[in-house]
Amino acid sequence: MATMATGLRHAKCAGSIAAAQWRTAVLPRSTFSLAIRSITSDSQKTTPPNLEVEVAASVPIPYQGVTHARVVPATPSYFSREPQFNDLYIGISKLLTKYNHLPTVPPSEAPQMPWTKLEEMRAQMGEPIKASHYAKVMRVAKRLNLIEPSLRPQEVKVALTEFTRDINPFLNMPNPITIDKFGRAVGVGKRKESTARAFVVEGTGEILVNGKTLSEAFGRVHDRESAVWALTATQRLDKYNVWALVEGGGTTGQAEAITLAVAKALVAHEPALKTALRRAGCITRDPRTVERKKHGHVKARKMPAWVKR
């Protein structure tokens, strides 16, 4: 923010002709911003007609009636490091001061916004925005987003669109799993390198993995239990039949991929089970994978042995 401040200070010096108005404008807080705008608007509105008059008169007396020696920039932020961004910040801070009194909702209930990322904002504005500045701006924007949606002024809504991406990824919902005419629901699950598809249908509790029974598919009892955990936890092992196809990875990965696949398909049959399945740890995709190898290392973390010369 220090750079912004200095930038504005420069703007002050540049507009030294209007110094008297500036000083007076500073005193009352509410009209302070108006004062800045008045400078800019003045320079914009007044200069073109003056020039036209001069051209029309074609009087060779130079600089007559000219109030500014050179073109005054549209905004005092012009002299800062990040002019557009600075303007954005000033504008949104003013909004916050203005609507600070409005009731807010807890952060969990605020509408989900696809906030512009730092990189995107840099690319949009073409300015070298500092990460710390970006963070401060985003804090203000997120505070504004907390204002109760029904009471939110139009002004705020418009201002917040400046901070959001055009595409809202939160509206991208996966296609719901449907139950086909044979009563099957297909769930897909992944874990480590494994991918599993589970076809879940109401039945008597027979489970086949790649056409084999559980005991043939998995040698370890722990893995067999994992594979049908979604059914055992919700006490539905004798209510459904499962036909699973799984490929890639090792035994643990395959078993837990089936867990996820079966759970998703089961939720398609009975949506109310989702809470219970989440508590049973069957809904969440485990994102852990093998850590990549780094150069200079023998494996992901192992360093080569120390050699004396």
Added chain:
Amino acid sequence: MASISLRSLVRPSLPVAPRIQPIIIAAFSTTSLVSAAAPPAIKNRKDLPKKTKKTYKKKQNIVPVKKPAPGERKAFRKRIQLSNNSALPVAGLDALEAQTMARAESSGRMFAVPDEVVDQLRALEAFKSTQTWNLFRKPHVLVRKETVELMGRLEASLEKKEAFKCYQCQDLTNGNTEYSPVPDTEPMQFTQPVYCLKLLQNIYKANRAVLEKTPLKQDWSRLSATLKPGSTLADLALSAKESEFAWPTLSALWTELTQPGQPPVLLTLDGLAHINKVSAYRDPAFNPVHAHELLLVRTFVDALSGKTKLPNGGAVIAATSQNNTHFHPSQELALSQLEAGQAGKPVPKPDPYERKYDDRVYDALKNSTVMRLEGVSKEEARVLMEYWGASGMLRSVLDSRVVAEKWALGGHGIVGEMERASLITMRM
């Protein structure tokens, strides 16, 4: 003087006091001294003998431990324990009797194995160390639907079953037992004397009561002087004291049992695929030996194929499974054809591109009946698990959901896998 001086040159003829002379015998070596490698020449400082750094670290004081005797560790591993005093005794279960298994109403029920049968089965090595007999107070068995079916068939073929033979046939063909060729056979046949001796002793232990009552029909005095015309089969079985006489005695016993008027015989074998392959043995010309050239196996196969008749009635049962086996095309073909024939389905034809068909195996199997064993049904699984619960081995509440869970985890009711999933686990 000349004579004196000459005498001084010759060897003194006077007897010299005997001295103890060291006897020097050079070490025997065929290489000359010159060709022995000389110590490496020292050319520079590198070749100088290096000072070895003395380590002052204290050696860990190794406590002398009494090492186990040879065979002790294996015996510990292979130990078979049939009772657990901590387990709760299960009351209200009937004992297994001769006729129980054949009755239809006993299907799907648990039965206690009587002590004398336990001893017999133990002698025949019917219990395995991988099974969970050691968890329960007493051996109990579940009579399945298939058991009743099999026993019904056995009942039809014989009135009173008397003698058992039980082979663990993997040991026969994997080259782990001693073997010796039988002279004057073409192609050469082999016996396994040590195994035969052990088998004879096991047969005697398991069937002592029957053998002692049955007199010999032929004169076997050439085998042993103790065998008189009036002696019994038990004497015959006991007459083999050393492994050289084991096979003649065993074949004599087999000949006796196939005579008319003797008790019926039940021959059983586990691991059929192992006796149908080319064994790990080699003949003197180092050609591989087909398992059917082993006389013990040959005896069984002849009985199975019907070449040896059982005039007194009897049965030959061979079992194979998907575990501890290998793919044998002829065996697969024969079994699938028999199964399809029994079910009235179209019989599969042999694959014309398969080169590994073995006619001897096919001929041995083609006259038999096939019975496929799957896992137990859910009702039978429930009975089994109730028994586990009553023994105190299963601590969770037992309801149909738990039964269905363990049934599915055990690969649709495979008993061994169900035991793994519910008894030998951290969740109980």
Added chain:
Amino acid sequence: MASRVNIWGACRSLALRPRPARIAAQSFRSQISSTRFYADDATNKPSSPPSGNSSASGSISESRPGNANARLTNELAQDASAGARPSDALDDAALEQILYGGRPVTSQREGGLTEAQEEALYREGVIPPPEEAEAVLARSEAAAESQSIVSIETDVQKAGHKFGLPQKPYPEGFHVKKRYHPVLEQITRLLMRHGELSVAQRNMATVMNYLRTAPAPIYSPKFPLLPGTPPASHLPLNPVLYITIAIDSVAPLLKVRNIAGAGGGGRALELPVPLAVRQRRRMAFQWILDVINKKPSKGSGRNQFAHRIAEEIIAVVEGRSSVWEKRKLVHKLGTAARANVGSNKLKAKKKK
């Protein structure tokens, strides 16, 4: 998200904002008392009257599991401040006296442990009397039920499920990653080598089966187990309880921490520190593992490690194990160092 104060803090760095910066309220910090002991977290009452062993030995019911550690520190501290006697009076038995009101002969009740008692043992490492355990269990259940109010509404609608929803509160071991008993889980991870979890689990299962097939242990009067231990005949059929009792009985109650330079003259100050349940179990099982690794195996095959563990657990329960000596040693050291609990040098070091 950012609180209001922080938002203003963010705005404050804006150059053109004329509003004076608000001073953040920082006075609440000074309200916290300057001296904090380990015991402060656990005890509700400010301090119990110093009465030595007599008050502590009142009854077993006094030895509330949560307070055990706290009371230990309190007692030690009071003892130290009372005159810092040398370590003659407070030996191992006295320590037991303070903690448990002595180790009585194990309970001879017919029924063994109630379910609530077992649960308390697994959670806190102490067997409370049945009534108290019931009360604790009831409290935790009430807390769980208060969470499940929301679910009842969905149940009324009868929508979204075909065979009924699973009962709340969800049972132990409901989560796929927490399906085993917590005590077993901890021990399994401890005996795992080279990250081979499945081998460790197999070993653990073998240990449990060995315990189930072994005859009931014979308790040694010389090394009493946890107060309230059920009769020996109850243990083999409940291997989890068997293992827990063995480990909790032999677990040390404290460890001695060396605080560098606080002893004066460049020496370290030995400070006894109470251990939490999980820490205690870990310590005890590491000791057991040390003993096992020095023992030769009796047979061959892959179950030997498990058999040695099981034999050592039985040895602990029967009082034959050398782990008991280790425990005694640590407690002796702890009692000797108890004079250092409220040491001035410690405070001086903290202030720095």
